Amino acid sequence: MDRHGIRTPAATAPARPAGTAAALVPAGRASTVWRAARPGERLCLATGTALVLWGLAHLLVFAVDGGPWDGPVSWRKPVTFGLSFGLTLISVTWVTSYLRIGARPRTVLLVVFAADCVVEVAGITLQAWRHVPSHLNTATPFDSGVAMTLAVGGGVLVVVLSVFAAAAFRHRPDGPPGMPLALRSGFAILIVALLSGAVMIARGVVLSRTGHQEAAYHSTAPLKPLHAVALHAVLVLPALAWLLSRTAWSAAARRRIVRAAAGGYTAAVLGAGVWAALTW
Structure with a gap:
């Protein structure tokens, strides 16, 4: 209330400058x-x-x-x-x-x-x-324990990230124009990274257990580019959508840019997959 006893609206909190922690608040959810x-x-x-x-x-x-x-x-x-x-x-x-x-x-x-x-x-x-x-090393019981721990940890990563990916597709994500597509594309490509990692481990384990230890260590090389490229789509595409939300471009233009970026990233992943298949 003011000094006359009249109720007045609460003062609006000053906005934080761009680039601070407040920038992490999804657009359209400022009350959160x-x-x-x-x-x-x-x-x-x-x-x-x-x-x-x-x-x-x-x-x-x-x-x-x-x-x-x-x-x-x-x-x-x-x-x-x-x-x-x-x-x-x-x-x-x-x-x-x-x-x-x-x-x-x-x-x-x-x-x-x-x-x-x-x-x-x-x-x-x-x-x-x-x-x-570190991986596929069964030379000693201790080494086997480390390798098994890393393999189990990889399984935990797959489960947790798959749950988040499912949430992204079950309900439309929040965020500025282009962010829902960026998130869904990023998580879909991330699943490709997880699958390629699982294939690397599985193939290496088979070779290791059949007495081809050196071949097991080198068997992962063809899939490493695919794994590396696909792993960070979940950062690159949402970051692009967030940066575009800081521009004066129209919502339609921002969506088109994110759509083109997602298509380009998908093409890069497919290219890495083809290279892996040819050099397997």
Whole structure:
């Protein structure tokens, strides 16, 4: 009320500048509390950032220690896995805020996903420091245990991300024009990445158990480009839709751009798939 006792509208909170945490609030949902303020989401974002820094730190280790960049034993693995898992965790934490999914189930799934990302990167890093392969390595009981843990962790990743993908297609996601298509395309392509990863592991296990250990380590090479390209569509396409929402272009124009980008990304994934089939 004012000094005369007349009820007045509540003061509107000042808008946060673009590029701050408020930018994570989906367009059309300004009344929703910024999701990153929730402890579970803050934990996931912090964990993803730590994994990215972990990958960068091992890039310095590689620069100092040297050694091969390719192959089953190299510093490349903690670098690339730290960066990939960190970026994917941050991406999934952000983009799932647009999905029509309950807050509690989303938080539980995100925390499980974050813990699994840490386990995966930790196992790979441990084996890199031991100078032994991380995946498909059954040389000792300990190595077998690490390889099995990584394989089980991969299964957990598939389940969690598949649940989010199903949510994206079950109900139309929120967000600015183009965001629903970006999210659905990103998650669909992400499933391709998960399937290609599962095929790599399955083929490697078969070769390893039939006495072709060296062939098992090299059998994953043809599918690596497909896996890498498809893995980050869930970040690239939604990020494009979000950036377009900051422009003055019409909603129809933004949708067309996102549609073209999704088509181009799909073509790149198909190209990587063809290359994998030809070099298998």
